Amino acid sequence: MLERKVKTVRALERGLDVLVEVQARRAVSLHELHQALKLPKATLLRMLLTLGRKGLIWQRLADGAYLPHLGPAARGTGSAVEHIAEIASPYMKALSTKVAWPSVLGVPRLDHMEILETNSPLFRLDSAILGPVGVKLSYIHTATGRAYLAACDEQEREAIIARLRPKDAAPGSEEDLRAILKETRERGYALREPLHPWPDRSKQLVLRDGRRSMAVAIMANGAPIATINLTWPAKRGTDEAVMHRHLEALQQTAQAIGLAVAAQSVSAPIAGNAA
Amino acid sequence: MLERKVKTVRALERGLDVLVEVQARRAVSLHELHQALKLPKATLLRMLLTLGRKGLIWQRLADGAYLPHLGPAARGTGSAVEHIAEIASPYMKALSTKVAWPSVLGVPRLDHMEILETNSPLFRLDSAILGPVGVKLSYIHTATGRAYLAACDEQEREAIIARLRPKDAAPGSEEDLRAILKETRERGYALREPLHPWPDRSKQLVLRDGRRSMAVAIMANGAPIATINLTWPAKRGTDEAVMHRHLEALQQTAQAIGLAVAAQSVSAPIAGNAA
DNA sequence: GTGCGCGTTGCATAAGGTGAAACACGCGGA
DNA sequence: TCCGCGTGTTTCACCTTATGCAACGCGCAC
Numbered sequence: 273m274l275e276r277k278v279k280t281v282r283a284l285e286r287g288l289d290v291l292v293e294v295q296a297r298r299a300v301s302l303h304e305l306h307q308a309l310k311l312p313k314a315t316l317l318r319m320l321l322t323l324g325r326k327g328l329i330w331q332r333l334a335d336g337a338y339l340p341h342l343g344p345a346a347r348g349t350g351s352a353v354e355h356i357a358e359i360a361s362p363y364m365k366a367l368s369t370k371v372a373w374p375s376v377l378g379v380p381r382l383d384h385m386e387i388l389e390t391n392s393p394l395f396r397l398d399s400a401i402l403g404p405v406g407v408k409l410s411y412i413h414t415a416t417g418r419a420y421l422a423a424c425d426e427q428e429r430e431a432i433i434a435r436l437r438p439k440d441a442a443p444g445s446e447e448d449l450r451a452i453l454k455e456t457r458e459r460g461y462a463l464r465e466p467l468h469p470w471p472d473r474s475k476q477l478v479l480r481d482g483r484r485s486m487a488v489a490i491m492a493n494g495a496p497i498a499t500i501n502l503t504w505p506a507k508r509g510t511d512e513a514v515m516h517r518h519l520e521a522l523q524q525t526a527q528a529i530g531l532a533v534a535a536q537s538v539s540a541p542i543a544g545n546a547a
Numbered sequence: 548m549l550e551r552k553v554k555t556v557r558a559l560e561r562g563l564d565v566l567v568e569v570q571a572r573r574a575v576s577l578h579e580l581h582q583a584l585k586l587p588k589a590t591l592l593r594m595l596l597t598l599g600r601k602g603l604i605w606q607r608l609a610d611g612a613y614l615p616h617l618g619p620a621a622r623g624t625g626s627a628v629e630h631i632a633e634i635a636s637p638y639m640k641a642l643s644t645k646v647a648w649p650s651v652l653g654v655p656r657l658d659h660m661e662i663l664e665t666n667s668p669l670f671r672l673d674s675a676i677l678g679p680v681g682v683k684l685s686y687i688h689t690a691t692g693r694a695y696l697a698a699c700d701e702q703e704r705e706a707i708i709a710r711l712r713p714k715d716a717a718p719g720s721e722e723d724l725r726a727i728l729k730e731t732r733e734r735g736y737a738l739r740e741p742l743h744p745w746p747d748r749s750k751q752l753v754l755r756d757g758r759r760s761m762a763v764a765i766m767a768n769g770a771p772i773a774t775i776n777l778t779w780p781a782k783r784g785t786d787e788a789v790m791h792r793h794l795e796a797l798q799q800t801a802q803a804i805g806l807a808v809a810a811q812s813v814s815a816p817i818a819g820n821a822a
Numbered sequence: 823g824t825g826c827g828c829g830t831t832g833c834a835t836a837a838g839g840t841g842a843a844a845c846a847c848g849c850g851g852a
Numbered sequence: 853t854c855c856g857c858g859t860g861t862t863t864c865a866c867c868t869t870a871t872g873c874a875a876c877g878c879g880c881a882c
Contacts, residue, residue, distance in 0.1 A: 302860060317860080558870060840864105841865105845862070851855090
């Protein structure tokens with residue numbers, strides 16, 4: 273194997289270098305690869321296309337970064353939860369062709385929702401720029417956060433609310449929050465309205481960004497694992513129309529992603545070892 | 548990603564096909580790949596060399612089969628124990644250049660030791676053919692088995708002995724076995740002598756194959772994980788010389804493999820997810 | 823001995839990988 | 853608003869280099 277007389281295949285060799293590099297850094301831009309491997313971008317582009325076609329890497333819509341595909345390998349490391357962005361990405365791309373406004377995929381963290389993916393670069397509009405991957409969204413003041421809180425089970429919801437509750441919470445304010453979440457649950461989708469008094473690092477931002485947003489949870493095996501939203505610029509009187517026109521597509525997309533994630537989460541076989 | 552204007556890199560594409568195929572089947576010969584992928588063997592050979600050089604696959608000495616390299620992926624699936632053969636293979640190759648006789652790498656199973664790798668194909672001698680991968684070796688009647696039993700901790704040893712004990716075990720025979728193991732432990736290496744009365748599927752085979760064998764355990768982090776032996780044809784009067792000449796090399800190889808395995812078994816980081 | 827199967831090597835051919843150069847596009851600054 | 857830079861994308865002509873036929877070696881079975 274080591275000392276063969278035959279020559280190696282250069283094209284394969286360099287392509288594998290690219291694959292290894294993408295896997296080493298967890299996300300990488302074309303330019304970074306260009307610098308790291310000293311290969312022309314044109315060449316890299318064709319290699320990346322090839323690797324993508326074979327399912328070894330995928331490209332994030334949010335920023336065009338190339339990410340390694342997590343094979344059946346990384347199962348057990350939190351089931352398929354790590355793949356959500358990869359699985360959701362094509363659905364979000366499809367959604368962008370059906371709906372006029374951009375979406376964001378968010379997953380729950382301790383005290384905020386985190387953006388994993390967005391299709392906003394697919395829209396030309398300046399008003400469509402949604403925060404890059406990694407942006408933290410408020411549980412309280414965003415449709416995305418409320419969609420998750422409304423959908424998760426009571427125990428988790430209580431834990432999150434407890435984390436967010438300010439020391440000087442106004443009397444009755446927590447009941448207001450619960451009422452908002454109850455209404456969200458019954459309605460089937462979340463909005464950033466009505467306003468809630470608890471402070472939050474992003475509260476002011478949300479209040480005055482001149483946008484409106486609706487969100488639904490992505491359910492897999494009965495539990496919410498992420499949320500997907502739709503954001504559009506607030507123009508007087510258009511909100512009801514936008515919501516009415518696109519709600520169904522949003523819900524269908526969320527359901528499709530949930531099913532795809534659930535289908536992936538077949539546990540990998542464990543190789544038994546004797547004792 | 549999906550609908551690019553650029554062409555894909557064919558050489559890379561086909562090389563990845565080979566990689567995927569090797570990963571799908573866990574072990575595959577050149578000929579099988581040739582049939583499955585319809586590629587000329589010459590081409591496959593160069594691709595396999597390239598994949599090997601990049602550390603994505605490796606070739607087993609025992610039968611020349613190509614096996615996928617188990618990346619940091621499969622950790623948690625029984626730590627590094629699955630890689631032992633891969634790690635040991637180059638050491639066994641090196642050993643074959645220093646010593647005139649072939650070796651076998653064995654790992655413990657419930658009631659036998661199993662051959663994972665052997666360097667015997669590297670020897671020309673007809674007398675050097677050692678069973679292919681998967682062959683089961685007796686715990687009682689082989690040096691390989693005794694080396695493991697002598698090295699493992701008391702609890703495991705008792706469990707194995709209990710499994711092997713015949714219903715009609717002769718009085719005192721179990722004490723004999725323990726004495727053999729005790730002597731093995733103190734001596735530092737195992738032999739297939741002296742004979743022990745307990746029956747075993749391979750007892751007769753071992754008795755009359757006209758060979759002699761010595762074995763030592765491979766220790767990683769204080770516990771035996773495998774054994775490596777040396778087998779040579781029995782010729783009157785040569786045994787002491789062979790053992791004396793090669794014992795040190797065998798022990799050094801075992802130690803080197805053990806250290807390499809221990810170095811690999813750094814646990815992969817677990818991605819934390821919030822609740 | 824001999825025939826067959828499989829792995830390996832050599833080599834002529836042209837397929838196709840390559841990278842310079844030009845193009846497209848968005849973003850930030852003036 | 854316009855310009856310029858940085859990044860991603862496409863094109864294309866050159867010639868490296870991937871390719872697979874053909875021949876060889878070797879061990880194994882009959």
